[in-house]
Amino acid sequence: MQYYPVFLNKLSCIKRLPLLFTVLSLTLAFFFLAWVEVQEVDPYFKISKKDIRLRIPPGFPEPAYDFSKNKITPAGFVLGRKLFYDPILSRDSSTSCGSCHQRIAAFGHIDHKLSHGINGLIGTRNVPALQNLIWAPNFMWDGGITHLDLQPLAPITNPTEMGESIENVLIKLRKHTEYPKLFRKAFHQKNITTALLTRALSQFMALMISDSARYDQYCKDGSGFSAPESRGLKVFRMHCASCHPEPLFTDYQWHDIGLQPDAALSDYGLGKMSGISTDSMRFRTPSLRNVAITPPYMHDGRFRNLQQVVAHYNSAPQGFRGNDPLLAQAAGLSPAQQQDLLAFLNTLTDRHFTYDRRFIEPYNP
Numbered sequence: 001m002q003y004y005p006v007f008l009n010k011l012s013c014i015k016r017l018p019l020l021f022t023v024l025s026l027t028l029a030f031f032f033l034a035w036v037e038v039q040e041v042d043p044y045f046k047i048s049k050k051d052i053r054l055r056i057p058p059g060f061p062e063p064a065y066d067f068s069k070n071k072i073t074p075a076g077f078v079l080g081r082k083l084f085y086d087p088i089l090s091r092d093s094s095t096s097c098g099s100c101h102q103r104i105a106a107f108g109h110i111d112h113k114l115s116h117g118i119n120g121l122i123g124t125r126n127v128p129a130l131q132n133l134i135w136a137p138n139f140m141w142d143g144g145i146t147h148l149d150l151q152p153l154a155p156i157t158n159p160t161e162m163g164e165s166i167e168n169v170l171i172k173l174r175k176h177t178e179y180p181k182l183f184r185k186a187f188h189q190k191n192i193t194t195a196l197l198t199r200a201l202s203q204f205m206a207l208m209i210s211d212s213a214r215y216d217q218y219c220k221d222g223s224g225f226s227a228p229e230s231r232g233l234k235v236f237r238m239h240c241a242s243c244h245p246e247p248l249f250t251d252y253q254w255h256d257i258g259l260q261p262d263a264a265l266s267d268y269g270l271g272k273m274s275g276i277s278t279d280s281m282r283f284r285t286p287s288l289r290n291v292a293i294t295p296p297y298m299h300d301g302r303f304r305n306l307q308q309v310v311a312h313y314n315s316a317p318q319g320f321r322g323n324d325p326l327l328a329q330a331a332g333l334s335p336a337q338q339q340d341l342l343a344f345l346n347t348l349t350d351r352h353f354t355y356d357r358r359f360i361e362p363y364n365p
Contacts, residue, residue, distance in 0.1 A: 046074075047074040047077055047078050047358065048074060049074060051074065051077075051358055052072045052073065052074055052077045052203075052207065054067065054072060054206075054207070055209070057209065057211035057216070057247070058220075059219070059246075059247050060135070060211070060247055060248070061135060061248075063134040063135055064134065064135055064136065064137050065133075065134035065135075065148055065202075065206060067206075070149070070199045070202055070203065072203045072206060072207065073186065073203070075182070075185045075186040076186040076187070076199070076200055076203040077203050077204055077207065077358075078182070078186075078362075079182045079183065079185075079186045079200045079203075080200040080201045080202065080203045080204030080205070081204045081358075081359070081362060082182065082362055083097075083197070083200055083201055083204075084096065084097045084098055084101075084201060084204050084205070085097070085098040085361045085362060087099070088169075088172055088173070088176070089156055089162055089164060089169055090117075090118050090156075090161075090162035090163060090164055091118055091162065091163040091164040091168070092118050092119065092163075094118055094119075095116075095117055095118050095161065095162050097152065097155065097201070098361055099116075100115050100116065100127045100155075100161075101127065101129075101130050103354060103359050103360070103361070104293075104354055105129065105290075105293055105294050105354075106129040106130070106131055106210065106289070106290035106293055106294050106350070106353065106354055107129055107130035107131065107208065108127055108128065108129035108130075108290075108293075108294035109126070109127035110293070110294065110295055110296075112127075112301070113126060113296050113300065113301030113302070114126060114127075114300065114301055115127050115155075115160070115161055117158070117160045117161035117162060117163060118160075118161070118162060118163045119163075121159075121160040121161075121163075122160065123158070123160045123161055124160075124265045124266075124267050124300075125141050125267065125299055125300065126141075126296060126297070126298065126299055126300060126301035128140075128141065128286060129286070129287070129289075129290060129294045130205060130208050131208050131209070131210040131287065131289055131290060131353065132208070132209055132210055132211075132248055132287065132289065133148055133151075133205050133206065133208060134148065134206050134209075135248055136148070136252060137252055138252060138284065139151045140154065140284070141269060141283050141284055141299045142254070142269050142270050142272065142273045142283065142284065143252075143254060143270065143284045144273050148202050148205065148206070149195075149198040149199060149201075149202050150198065151205075152197075152198055152201045153166065153194075153198065156169060166194050166197075169197070170192055170193070170194065170197070173192045173197070174191075174192050179192065180192065183196055183200075186200060187199075187200075207358065208353075208359065209353070210289050210290060210350040210353040211247075211350070211353075212350050212352035212353060213289065213290075213347060213348050213349055213350040214347040214349075215233075215344075215347045215348050216247075216350075218233075218347070219247075225347065226343065228339065228340045228343040228344075229340075229343045229344050229346075229347050231337075231340040231343075231344075232340035232341045232342070232343045232344025232345070232347075233344045233347075235333065235337050235340055235341045235344070236341060236344050236345075238329075239329050239330050239333065239341075240288075240313075240329075240330055240341075242326045242329055243255060243285050243324075243326055244285065244287075244288050248287055248289070249287045249288040249289050249348070250285045250286060250287040250288070251285050252284065252285065253284070253285055254269065254270045254279070254282040254283060254284055254285075255282060255283065255285060255324040255326065255327075256280075256281045256282045256283075256324050257283075257312075257313070257316060257324065257327055258312075258316035258327060259281060259298065259302070259312075261280075261281060262300050262302070265300055267299065267300065268280045268281055269281055269282050269283040269284075269299065270282040270283070270284075282324075283298075283299045288345065288348055289348050289350065290348060290349055290350055290353070290354070291306065291345055291348055292306065292345055292346045292348065292349050293349055293354070297309050306342055306345060307338075307342065310333070310338050310341060310342060311338075313327070313330035313331065314330065314331055314332070314333050314338060315331065316330070316331060
């Protein structure tokens with residue numbers, strides 16, 4: 001009989017097992033659901049406040065983009081990244097922003113001369129790289145869009161790119177199993193609107209800042225350049241910097257650089273948009289950052305490599321049509337100067353930017 005109380009104690013513990021099991025199950029379920037939510041929002045890694053902190057590189061001007069109207073948050077950035085890589089924005093769910101803007105090519109498109117869209121359609125222009133967008137006062141090869149928030153609307157509605165209407169995009173997003181929750185988390189609003197869609201994409205693209213190339217290190221402490229690269233920088237500053245000024249390596253202006261128009265494309269750049277004859281064949285100056293990893297080159301992708309680009313500038317005809325007087329500065333380089341210039345252009349490649357974990361494509365079920 002002396003063991004009876006012990007027996008009753010064990011029996012009491014056994015009776016409590018279902019309760020303990022229930023508590024344990026609920027706890028595990030809670031953590032599992034929390035884990036699933038994190039995975040749905042951010043499958044590969046979490047985005048913290050530190051990750052989305054805006055940092056203006058030394059020597060860079062103040063951004064043109066007004067962040068007071070669209071503050072970057074972790075939830076907004078994650079939403080923008082998911083949208084950037086989601087083909088749901090296209091008519092047949094085959095093409096995303098990231099289909100053409102490839103991270104390994106500084107968000108340019110190295111596979112084709114011209115953009116590729118839905119149904120295998122081919123566009124009329126080479127895909128520009130995406131970097132340092134918050135400093136740009138205009139976008140597109142003709143500068144026809146003047147605000148980063150409006151930029152995504154062009155490829156989404158272009159019939160040869162994503163071929164969709166904004167109205168249909170919003171309908172698909174509102175019916176989606178995840179997007180309503182993600183938009184509420186990012187903007188604290190129930191309805192998904194065009195403005196929220198574009199602001200989310202801007203939050204992602206705004207942090208595409210390239211400022212960690214070997215050139216940038218050289219500017220900091222004067223180290224890391226070979227003799228040809230140092231000579232190439234001098235050549236660049238003397239012959240190329242008028243249109244490609246440091247540190248952004250673009251003047252965001254339009255120039256006629258003596259290219260013969262492609263009759264099949266009928267693309268005359270700014271002239272096609274403005275209707276002014278003297279604007280014909282004037283195209284917006286692209287940035288030279290990461291230029292070595294963003295072939296092909298020019299608005300129509302006609303040049304396969306940088307050697308061809310330098311050769312064109314070195315021998316571009318003067319007085320042809322209305323080509324820019326600044327074109328004369330880029331001509332007359334010796335073969336040795338051309339090689340030094342090419343060596344310098346390679347120092348503008350920023351692998352910290354192209355390998356940045358924040359820009360990795362998330363999983364879109």
